[in-house]
Amino acid sequence: MPPDDGMACNGSAVSSVEGGGAHPSPEHRRRLGQYFTPPGIAAWMADWVIQPSTRSVLDPAVGTGALLSPVFAHPLLPGSARVDAWDLDPVILETCRNTVAAASASLTLHTGDFLGSDVDGSYDAIVCNPPYVRHRTLQQRQALYGAFEQQLGVRLSRFSNSYVLFILKIATLLSRQGRAAILTPVDFLNANFGSPIKSFLLRENILDGILVFEKATLVFDDANVAACIVLLRRDRTADDPVRFVRVPSEAELRALEALPQSWSSSYPTRALSPERKWLHLAPGSGAVAPLVRQRGSVPLEQLAAVRRGIATGANDFFTLTAAECEQYGLLAECRPCITKASHAPHLEFCSSNFDTLRNDGAKVYLLDVRAEVSAAAQAYLDEGLRRGVQRRYLTRHRNPWYATEQRPTAPLWVTTFSRTGFRFVLNDAGVANLTAFHGLYPVVDDHEWLLMLAAFLNSGAARIALAQHQRLYGSGLGKLEPLDVAKLPVIDPEEVPQSAREEIVALYTSRCRNERVDLAEARHCREALDRIWAELSRDLPVVGM
Ligand SMILES: C[S@@+](CC[C@H](N)C(=O)[O-])C[C@H]1O[C@@H](n2cnc3c(N)ncnc32)[C@H](O)[C@@H]1O
Known part of the structure; x- marks a missing residue:
């Protein structure tokens, strides 16, 4: 259990404040809850909150800026977007200023207590990893909690950790189409002090989902407390369900946006009681485990040889x-040849890309x-x-x-390293790949077959399976060896009924094209394909069981 006074909070263990030359003591960091979000989780959170309409972003407890880095790198965020960030600690803000702020002129850093300050306006996207601390005196708590109670019409337990106040205040700051992703401990889901917060979120119909991390140590290295991501969405309708997902590890989170609905549990808002415990509502890991079912699937090596790229x-x-x-x-x-994965950032690499x-x-x-x-x-x-x-x-x-090395040209590549999910790229330009990609050499020489294989390999199910096979390096960098790829269970294109083939090829062709021009349409195609694969995997015969 975290102690009463300023115990460590969420964030992967980061041993020092990076980038600004400041090295606060462990006690200082603990007191302010200065533990930082791992890059994979930060990237996922940015991806969830940022929409094509996003014009304003807030991070209420910015630290060194781990959550803002992927925000600024996000392709949907316009350069003119207003970005505000808060932190109590001027020393850590200096680090943030030297790193993240240097990358963007549109960022305003506020030194101060986010909970006790007046914050103007509303935001389209809010990302937050609030401090997990209880350092205020009872008197300060009375005043602060009293102000929240009065403003929001809730009755709060004085035992609640102040991260719940961050959730409440964030909920009030969302614009009409706003979204928030908040990384918090899970204890409010089951503890009595969580009931008023749950009640408020349900009353406002703003809670869209909760992702529960299975491994406590993933996010809370220093304190043995499990973490979750609370998702808030302002434009929900009364019929929109609340989704609960149990995420085995950061690796699965990378591919979560592509998960079929059946791997999570959804509840109508009216079915949720704030007094009940919620933790068990996220399905057990068993629900997520059959990521690629055995039905109709074979190891990829039966369909294609996988070889690493040319090492010069x-x-x-x-x-x-x-x-x-x-x-x-x-x-x-x-x-x-192609030397870098960043030189082929999409799902196909054509002659015109090479010429550029x-x-x-x-x-x-x-x-x-x-x-x-x-x-x-x-x-x-x-x-x-x-x-x-x-x-x-x-x-x-x-x-x-x-x-x-003399290697034949591979018609399909897969990225060797990834932080956000591995990518299979059609090599339409017919060029050689160096080690940034492994090459896939299919056993069938047919373009439609190749498109179907690529469509499956870039599906949510395959991404999750790959994430489970990858080797993880520092700061969330994943690596695949050719053997890891070769063992991947895939749906054999020849097992796909003729009736579904045309649709898969059309959707995948559209997905590839739209990755460059219309991200929303590309996402739509990807989701439609994932639904088809999920249906097919139910109907296909069981192989090797
Ligand atoms: C858990 S860290 C998260 C940092 C960063 N956003 C991340 O995700 O890595 C929480 C940060 O909140 C700051 N903080 C603590 N109390 C605060 C408050 N009342 N208002 C604003 N920031 C606060 C701490 O100094 C710390 O940098």
Whole structure:
């Protein structure tokens, strides 16, 4: 149990305040509840609150700005959006100013107590990881809680932690289409002090869902308290259900937006009683576990070989820009390639994308010297020898040192690293992939079949399964080895009834196109596809069981 006075709160364990050179004592951090949101969770929260209509954003307890970084990076947020952030601690705000604020002129930082201050206006999007502290004296609590009670018509227990006041105040600050995602401890769901908060949220019909993390240690490393994300939405209708989801770990959260409804529980608002305990309403992990059912699915390796991309051992030498190719006369001994995942940010990579990269001066040619070495290639290799490229780890173990791997072109790639979900990309440009992508080599040579496979691989179910197989590195970076991808259970396109094939191909083609031009339409296609896959996985025969 957290102690009465200023115990640690939510956020992954971050041992020091990064970025600004300030190193507050652990006691200072504990007193102000300074624990920070892991990037994967922050990215998901930003994604949920930001809509095409979002023009104003608030973070009431900003800390170093972990929740605002993905907000500013979000493609739907216009540069002109008003962004306000609050924090009690001027030292941590300085860090925030040096990092996040430097990236955006539209951010206003307020030093002060968000709960005790007048906040003007309303907001379209609010993200918050409130402090989990109870450091005020009883007298201060009386005054503060009394003010809330008077304004909102609720009766609050003086034992409640002040994070519940953040929930209440945020609820009052949402615009007509506003959304809020608040990372809090779960205790208000079951404790008596939570009843007035639940009652208020139901009365206002503003509670849209609660995502409960299964592993307490995921978010509350220092205090053994489980966490949840409270989702508020102002434009709910009386018929909109409240969704409860149990999330096994941060990995599943990444793919949650694509989860079929059946993996969570939904309740009409009128069916929820504020006096009852709510924690069990999020289905047990068993409901989320059969992420990709066994029905109709086979390991991907039965449908496609998965191989890592070409490792050159020295990309700075072996990859060249178009201008460098020309300068050294190497065009005939180079092969078009892709070196970075960010160079193919969508679900397909076409010749026009390659041309844009090439014209922008990206390194898109791979030196591919075979048995015969031309004079031009020899001159370039001599340059490499002068630079010591032959002494790098991979080149040392190759004979000759400059012979890069010969790999056929892969029609489909998957990103090797990801923070927000792995992506399968159709290689319509027919270029070679370096290690930023693994290559998939399908056993069937048919475009419709390939589209269906790609459509499934980019589905919510596949993303979740991949997230479970990934290896997690620091700060939420996930990595897939080719074997992890090969073992992924997938629906065999040949098992898909003819009647569904056309629709899948049409929806997926539309999804790919709209990822570039109309994100809302792309999301619509993705959701429609996920419903089809969910239905198919129910109807298909059970394989290997
Ligand atoms: C749990 S941390 C979250 C920081 C950041 N938003 C994140 O997600 O990583 C809570 C922050 O709230 C600040 N804080 C504590 N009490 C506050 C209050 N009454 N008003 C505004 N900020 C407060 C703390 O200094 C701390 O930086």
